Amino acid sequence: MPTVLREQGFQFYFYSHETTEPPHVHVDKGGSSCKFWLSPIALARNYGFSDVELNRIRDIIVERQVFLLSKWNEFFNRNQG
Numbered sequence: 001m002p003t004v005l006r007e008q009g010f011q012f013y014f015y016s017h018e019t020t021e022p023p024h025v026h027v028d029k030g031g032s033s034c035k036f037w038l039s040p041i042a043l044a045r046n047y048g049f050s051d052v053e054l055n056r057i058r059d060i061i062v063e064r065q066v067f068l069l070s071k072w073n074e075f076f077n078r079n080q081g
Contacts, residue, residue, distance in 0.1 A: 004071040007060050010069065014075060023072040027057050036061055038069050 005012035010029045018024075023038040032048030034057065041061055046054060061068065 002075060005064060008072065010057060011017065014072065019076055023069055025061065025068055038065060038072065041065065
């Protein structure tokens with residue numbers, strides 16, 4: 001479960017066993033968790049974040065989309081061989 005970004009108290013990470021799904025990122029903070037698809041950016045599921053927090057997370061993902069996609073490709077290309 002590599003953490004690829006920490007910003008505004010949110011932890012952004014991948015699960016290493018999710019190689020068959022499209023690029024996405026999991027986000028945790030406090031007791032809450034969510035999953036966002038990275039391209040196109042869309043909320044996949046939410047467990048506990050408010051709409052305000054989801055908007056903040058989405059804004060971070062929009063701002064860091066290229067970085068997150070490059071980390072996804074780097075991690076999963078390296079671990080599939």
